[in-house]
Amino acid sequence: MMTCCPVGPAIDAATLFAGDLEPWVTTRPDGTRELDLIIPGLCSPESISVIEEALEQLSGLASARVNFTCKRVVATWNDVSFSAAAISGKLNELGFISRPFDPSHSGLKADDAQSRLLLRAVAVSGFAAANIMLLSVSVWSGAEGSTRDLFHWISAGIALPAVAYAGRPFFRSAVRALSSGQFNMDVPISLAVCLAALMSLFETFNHGEVAYFDASVTLLFFLLTGRYLDHLMRARARSAVSQLLSLSASSAMVEEADGTTRVLAATALQPHMKMLVAAGERLAADGVVIAGTSEIDRSLLTGETIPEVVAKGAIVHAGMLNLTGPIAIDVTAAGQDTFLAEIIRLMASAEQSRSRFVQIADRLARIYAPAVHILAATTLAGWLLWTGGDWHISLMTAIAVLIITCPCALGLAVPAVQTVASGVLFRNGVMIKDGAALEKLSGIDTVIFDKTGTLTLGRPRLTNSAALSSMDMALAAGLARASRHPLSRAVCEAAKFRGIVPLAVEGVQEIPGCGLSAIFQGEPVRLGSRRWCGIAENDGQGLPEFVLMRGSKATGIFAFEDELRGDAAAVIAKLQSEGLQVEILSGDREVAVRRAASALGIDKWQAGATLHQKLAYVEQLKAMGRKVLMVGDGLNDAPALAAGLTSMAPASATDIGRTAADSIFMGESLQPVLVARDVAIATQSLSLQNFVLAVGYNLVAVPIAMLGFASPLIAAVAMSTSSIIVIGNSLRLGLFFRKQPVPAEARPQQGAPDLPYLERRAA
C-alpha cells in the first residue's frame, strides 16, 4: 500500500486529547467496564502486539484487543479503582495518539450494524439459492409427478423464509419510496421477488409444472451482493475520514477567574472565557488577544504563508496556529457566532445546489421502473384479451415478465465497478466518499487549485542552502532549533539534510515578529528579519528571509519559499494537455501566487481571494455551465469545495476542508488528482458498458417472456449469466490499473523525480 497512515499535520497530532475519558467508558451488563479508543496513527502490524502487551501490563486491566482494520483498541476491566486515563497515558508513552471513539458522532455504529445485516442477508440468500438451484436442476432434468411436487415443496420451505429474511432491505426501501410517492429500483425488485415466490407457492399447491423459487432467491442473492459491495465502499471511506477527523478533535486550556486552569473541549467554550494558547497550538475559538505577543500562522484561513505578528487587541480566529509565544485570548464568539460557523453556513447553502446531481443509476431507474410495470401490465392485458379471460396463464406470463426484467444486472452494474474503483483509488492514496463523486469527477472540464497547502506543501523551504557556508548553517540551526516558527524549522531541516550538526548557543530568546537572539562564544548572534537586523530591505520579492548576524556583521542571508509539491508541474501539464482548464484561486499575496503560477505554467490565477470571493467565483463558473473540480485545503476553501461540482482535499487539510471535499488524497504528491480522474473516467465507461450489457439482455429476454416462453430455466440462466458478465466486466478496471513493475530500462534515472504512474500512463 502506498500510504497507509492517513495522518494530519504534525502540529495537530502533537496536541493531545486532554479531556476526561470517563464519559466514554461504558459498563456492560455484567459490570465489566469498557473503553473504545481510536488510534489514527496505527499502521504497522507489529504495533498490534506492542500495544496489547503494553496495555496488559497495566494492573487492573482485564483485556485489550486491537482492531487493526478500524485502527481501534477496546480495553475492558473490572476493577472500579482503575482509571481510564492510564490507558491513553500508556499509549502516549508508546508514541500513539489516542482519542475516545464516539460511534454516534461518526455514524460508524449504524454502518457496522447495517453491514452485518446485509452480510447475513447475503449468506442466507446464498444458502437458499444454492440449495434451491440443486433441486431445480433435478426438476429441469425431468423429475415428474410426486417427485417434482416434493422438490417444489422443499424449495418453498427454503425460499419463503429466505425471501422474508433477506428481502427486508429492499422491501423497506420500496415502502419508503412508495409512501413518499416516488419510484425507485427497489419497487420492481420487491414486486418481482414477492410475486415470484407467491405465484410459485400457488403453483406448488396445484401440482403445477413450473415454479420460480430459484429465480426469486437468486435474484435476491445477486442484488444483495451488489448492495453489500456498495455499502462496503462507503463504509471504508467513511471510517478513513472519521479517523482523519478524530486527529484534529480540539481542546482548549481555559483560565478561571481564580487563576486555576482546566482543559475544555472546543465545543464547550463560552464567550468571555480566558483561553490560554501555548506556542505551537491551534486556536479553538475566535477572540481578542489580551496578553502576550506572538506570530500567528493564518495559512489555513486565508492561504497567506507569511506569519503575522499579533499583540494585545488583535482579533484572532479559530483554526489559526500560534507559532512563537504563549498568548491569552478573551473568547468573543463561540458556537453559532464564530467565523467557523459562518463558513459552515456558506457550505450548507453551496451544498444545496449540489444535491440536485442525480447519479446515472438513479436516472435510469426513473425510466426503467415505470417501463417494467407498464410492460408487465401490457402483457397481462394482452394475454387476457388473447386467451379470452384466462387469468391463470395471463398472470403467470405477466409475473414472468417482471422476473425477467428485474434489474439484477442493473443493480450490480454500478456498485460492482465503483467498489473496484474505490479499491484501486485507495491503493493510490485517494479516498472517495461516495460513488457520485466518481461520476462527477469523470465529467469535469475545469480544475481550480488553491495554492497554499494544495499546490504547495504549505511549509517553507530554504532555497539557497547551497550558497551558505557550513558554519553559517550550523550556527543558524543552533538558534533555530529552539523555535517552532516554520522558517526556523526549515533552517533545521536544511541543516539536517546537509548533515550539519547544529552548534550549541546560549540564552536563546525568541522575539515575536523579529527573530531569535543568543550568545555564541561570548558574541551576540541574531537570526531574523532584515528590519530587525538593521539591513536594508531588498527588491521586494515578497519572499520571507532571515539574516544571520554575528555581532554587528551580517554573515548570511537565508531565503525561503513555500515549496511546490514535487510533481505539481508535471501533473498540471498533464491535466492541461488533456484539455482541462487549470486555474489558481489563492488567498495569498500576488507575488507568491504569480511566482507559483509561472512555475507551473498556469495562465489564469487570482490572488488575495477571500472566502466569499472564492465561493462566488466557483458559483459564477458553474452558472456559466462549467464543471468544476475544486482542489483545496483551507478553511477559506471549504465553501468553494462544497460549491464545486466535485472537490478534493489533501489529507493535511483542515477538518472542515476534509468534510467538505468529496475525496481526500494522501501523501506529498499531487498525482492522486490525476489518478482519480483517470479511474473515474474508466469507471464511468465501464458502468455504461455494464448498462448496455444489462439492458441488451433485457431486450432479448423480454419478448420471450411476453410471449409466454420464459421457463424458470431460461429465467435462471439468463439472470445469472448477465450478472456474472457484469461483474466480470467490472473487474477489468482492477486489471487495467494494477501496479505494474517498471522494467529496468524504463526506470527513472538517479535523481529524476519518481513518477511511475505518469510514465506508465504516457506509454
Add this chain to the structure above:
Amino acid sequence: MTILLFLIPVALALGALGLAAFLWSLRSGQFDDLDGAANRILVDEDRPKRPADGNK
C-alpha cells in the same frame, strides 16, 4: 427413489451447517478485523502471561 429421502435431508443439513457456521463466526466478531487477523498469524504468541489477576 427412496434414496432421495436420505440424500436431500443430508444435503440440506450440510448446507445449513455451513450457513450456521458463517452466521456464528459473523456474530462472534471474526469478520470485524480482517486486516488484523491477517497480520496476527505473524505475531509471536509466546509471551509470558501476567502473573496476577489471571482473567485474560
